[in-house]
Amino acid sequence: MSEAHISLTERQSLPISKAINAGLRAAMAADERVVLMGEDIGPLGGVFRVTDGLQRDFGSARVIDTPLAEAGIVGSAIGLAMAGYRPVVEIQFDGFVFPAFNQIVTQLAKLTSRTDGKQSMPVVIRLPYGGHIGAVEHHQESPEAYFAHTAGLRVVAPSNAHDAYWMIQQAIKSDDPVIFMEPKAKYWQKGEVDPHALAAPLHRTAVVRAGSDCTVVGFGAMVTTLLQAADLAASEGTTLEVLDLRSISPIDYDPILTSVQKTGRLVVAQEAQGNASVGSEIAATVAERAFYALQAPPLRVSGFDVPFPPAKLEGVYLPDADRVLEAVDRALDY
Amino acid sequence: MVRQIRENDVNIRMRTYPLVTLGWVSATTTFGVDMTDPEPIRFLDDEGRYAPSETAAAFEGELEGLDLDDLMQWYRDMAAVRAFDTECTHLQRQGQLALWAPSVGQEGGQVGIAHAAQAEDHLFPTYREHTVAYVRGVDLVGIAGQFRGVTHGGWDVTDPSNGNCHLYTLVLGSQAQHAAGFAMGQVLDAKRKAGSDSLAPGEAGVPTEGATIVFYGDGTTSEGDVSESMVFASSFQSPLLHVMQNNSWAISVPVARQSRTPIYRRALGFGLRAVQIDGNDPLAGYAVAKRFLAEARAGNGPGYIEALTYRMGAHTTSDDPTRYRESDELESWRRRDPIVRFEGYLRERGVGDDFFEEAAQQADEIAKTAREGILTMPEPGRDAMFEHVYSEPHPLMDAQREWLEDYEAAMNEGGQA
Numbered sequence: 064m065s066e067a068h069i070s071l072t073e074r075q076s077l078p079i080s081k082a083i084n085a086g087l088r089a090a091m092a093a094d095e096r097v098v099l100m101g102e103d104i105g106p107l108g109g110v111f112r113v114t115d116g117l118q119r120d121f122g123s124a125r126v127i128d129t130p131l132a133e134a135g136i137v138g139s140a141i142g143l144a145m146a147g148y149r150p151v152v153e154i155q156f157d158g159f160v161f162p163a164f165n166q167i168v169t170q171l172a173k174l175t176s177r178t179d180g181k182q183s184m185p186v187v188i189r190l191p192y193g194g195h196i197g198a199v200e201h202h203q204e205s206p207e208a209y210f211a212h213t214a215g216l217r218v219v220a221p222s223n224a225h226d227a228y229w230m231i232q233q234a235i236k237s238d239d240p241v242i243f244m245e246p247k248a249k250y251w252q253k254g255e256v257d258p259h260a261l262a263a264p265l266h267r268t269a270v271v272r273a274g275s276d277c278t279v280v281g282f283g284a285m286v287t288t289l290l291q292a293a294d295l296a297a298s299e300g301t302t303l304e305v306l307d308l309r310s311i312s313p314i315d316y317d318p319i320l321t322s323v324q325k326t327g328r329l330v331v332a333q334e335a336q337g338n339a340s341v342g343s344e345i346a347a348t349v350a351e352r353a354f355y356a357l358q359a360p361p362l363r364v365s366g367f368d369v370p371f372p373p374a375k376l377e378g379v380y381l382p383d384a385d386r387v388l389e390a391v392d393r394a395l396d397y
Numbered sequence: 398m399v400r401q402i403r404e405n406d407v408n409i410r411m412r413t414y415p416l417v418t419l420g421w422v423s424a425t426t427t428f429g430v431d432m433t434d435p436e437p438i439r440f441l442d443d444e445g446r447y448a449p450s451e452t453a454a455a456f457e458g459e460l461e462g463l464d465l466d467d468l469m470q471w472y473r474d475m476a477a478v479r480a481f482d483t484e485c486t487h488l489q490r491q492g493q494l495a496l497w498a499p500s501v502g503q504e505g506g507q508v509g510i511a512h513a514a515q516a517e518d519h520l521f522p523t524y525r526e527h528t529v530a531y532v533r534g535v536d537l538v539g540i541a542g543q544f545r546g547v548t549h550g551g552w553d554v555t556d557p558s559n560g561n562c563h564l565y566t567l568v569l570g571s572q573a574q575h576a577a578g579f580a581m582g583q584v585l586d587a588k589r590k591a592g593s594d595s596l597a598p599g600e601a602g603v604p605t606e607g608a609t610i611v612f613y614g615d616g617t618t619s620e621g622d623v624s625e626s627m628v629f630a631s632s633f634q635s636p637l638l639h640v641m642q643n644n645s646w647a648i649s650v651p652v653a654r655q656s657r658t659p660i661y662r663r664a665l666g667f668g669l670r671a672v673q674i675d676g677n678d679p680l681a682g683y684a685v686a687k688r689f690l691a692e693a694r695a696g697n698g699p700g701y702i703e704a705l706t707y708r709m710g711a712h713t714t715s716d717d718p719t720r721y722r723e724s725d726e727l728e729s730w731r732r733r734d735p736i737v738r739f740e741g742y743l744r745e746r747g748v749g750d751d752f753f754e755e756a757a758q759q760a761d762e763i764a765k766t767a768r769e770g771i772l773t774m775p776e777p778g779r780d781a782m783f784e785h786v787y788s789e790p791h792p793l794m795d796a797q798r799e800w801l802e803d804y805e806a807a808m809n810e811g812g813q814a
Binding site: 095098121122123124125127128129130132134135137138139140141142143144145146147148150165166169170173175176177178179180181182183184185214215217237238239266313315 | 519548549550553554555563564566568571573574575576577578579580581582583585586588589593594595596597598621622625626628629632784785786787788789791792793
């Protein structure tokens with residue numbers, strides 16, 4: 064029996080995929096209304112093995128391999144929520160969420176409001192997102208802006224194993240629909256998970272490294288890139304304050320504003336296209352709310368406004384530490 | 398091969414829904430395969446005389462528990478909804494409703510099927526199921542609420558007095574998936590109760606306490622959501638009944654644009670038990686729905702009813718049916734008006750003028766009360782916009798509600814100055 068097959072009882076170093084697995088296990092053990100559904104999540108354990116062993120331990124009536132139909136999976140999850148269940152849906156890859164887009168945007172997001180709050184929608188949609196895995200088309204995207212733009216949804220993304228373990232449980236406990244974006248490039252990145260130390264509230268921005276020259280903000284896999292950039296900057300005598308957004312909708316602005324008050328500069332980094340993006344929203348809000356603290360315009364570091372390119376070009380498309388530092392330099396030189 | 402396709406073309410032309418009759422062609426072959434469509438199930442002829450089709454014989458036993466009082470209630474239900482429906486069209490013309498979707502002509506199948514459901518069953522309507530909603534206990538004023546512009550819902554779906562009737566759905570077909578999920582929940586409930594944790598592919602169905610019905614029309618059958626709903630219901634052997642009211646028109650587009658084969662056949666392909674019924678015959682709707690719901694609850698899998706009917710009015714009050722359909726078509730269906738037809742049947746059973754006069758009067762009163770209720774519906778306060786977007790507290794909602802309050806307060810001060 065591997066470590067993922069037992070409940071987490073003490074501090075342990077786990078890769079993010081296994082931390083989510085342990086979080087799902089804890090949520091399922093705590094509440095029998097929690098059911099998992101998705102494509103290949105049963106005997107296979109999902110294409111990324113995040114649900115490994117869960118069907119064996121909880122049965123095929125709680126870890127349900129569904130027909131291959133994303134709209135059907137999310138639409139059925141809505142019906143299950145109406146019937147009193149708390150479905151956790153796995154969408155296999157970011158780009159496959161769009162067949163379910165109607166169900167998410169016109170139904171899942173609106174039913175609480177349409178029923179005057181009588182019918183809550185405790186549905187979690189797990190969405191492995193992002194590049195850096197050298198995959199084929201539709202397998203490397205960052206679609207968070209579509210969901211952040213939609214009233215009625217919450218959108219979160221853990222960047223490390225401890226948060227992954229706790230945030231999936233917090234998302235499942237939420238009575239609102241949560242799009243749970245999993246940084247698939249970091250599924251194998253290990254980190255300490257403490258099952259006795261509850262993580263911060265689900266919608267809290269975290270300061271993961273203190274610094275005084277420039278605030279850099281990102282979420283999910285990008286946080287690792289920002290920490291790399293901070294290391295490089297430190298070797299050149301510049302200190303970056305690194306913020307892990309954790310929650311993409313709603314955004315917890317207070318830590319961002321506090322940091323910008325101190326540094327006077329903001330760089331927001333994201334894998335998604337920059338046009339009409341989450342980074343644009345943060346830049347605009349900081350400009351509105353911390354204008355006099357700013358010594359340079361808030362800058363965005365994004366993917367290009369093109370379809371995610373073939374894998375051989377992903378290194379060109381995806382922002383890395385150098386692209387972040389180029390923006391930091393522009394902010395410092397302004 | 399060429400010859401077969403030609404034959405098929407001929408057959409398709411033959412079976413193209415003759416909208417003036419009941420869309421039924423006795424026997425044809427498709428690509429050399431015998432695909433005889435049984436005669437649509439009906440108990441009443443066009444005049445309302447009890448004259449069951451051969452296909453109805455297998456369902457006749459389902460009518461046994463019904464007494465004349467039940468049937469008279471069905472008539473009252475249809476008459477009340479017809480009067481309300483007509484009133485709502487007037488209210489739209491008078492500027493009191495932004496829009497109205499009339500169900501005139503479709504009350505027959507709806508009343509039978511709604512009465513076939515048990516109290517614990519759940520129903521997922523589209524936006525033309527006024528009779529279904531009324532029979533399940535939904536207040537008529539609530540039905541008009543969204544057309545009045547005061548809500549996107551209209552009734553409390555969790556209040557048992559609303560008969561587990563879920564809200565109207567406007568993005569057509571979406572509700573078929575919710576119904577499939579709800580029926581899956583009924584399967585999971587049964588599994589939990591029985592102490593079983595298995596829902597393996599290919600596993601036999603299990604008896605459930607309740608069943609689920611989803612309603613939609615012929616146009617919606619082209620939406621992928623409807624097909625996916627059938628895939629899920631069949632895969633999990635969920636207690637789901639699809640009720641497709643083929644009213645011949647999707648706004649202005651005839652059913653022949655949606656399908657070149659009778660649509661119930663698609664359901665057979667998904668593994669659902671499926672039949673065509675005369676959708677203007679309440680007895681046919683009741684008997685078949687009762688049987689299919691019982692099969693579904695027994696764990697014998699989902700069902701599908703294609704109810705052949707006709708939308709006698711417009712799609713909505715924004716529509717002008719004279720632009721796309723012939724008046725003789727409407728006239729031919731008017732002769733088979735489900736209410737007139739059912740009156741014929743009740744008279745055959747000995748019901749006299751007194752009852753029909755009283756039912757008409759009662760219907761008028763119900764419509765009048767609904768009209769008053771609609772005109773006095775409270776308008777939503779500004780806070781309502783922010784109130785239930787999320788179930789849990791949300792900073793944007795708080796901030797924007799507060800901003801709006803301050804803004805309006807400032808504007809009001811400005812106005813007074």
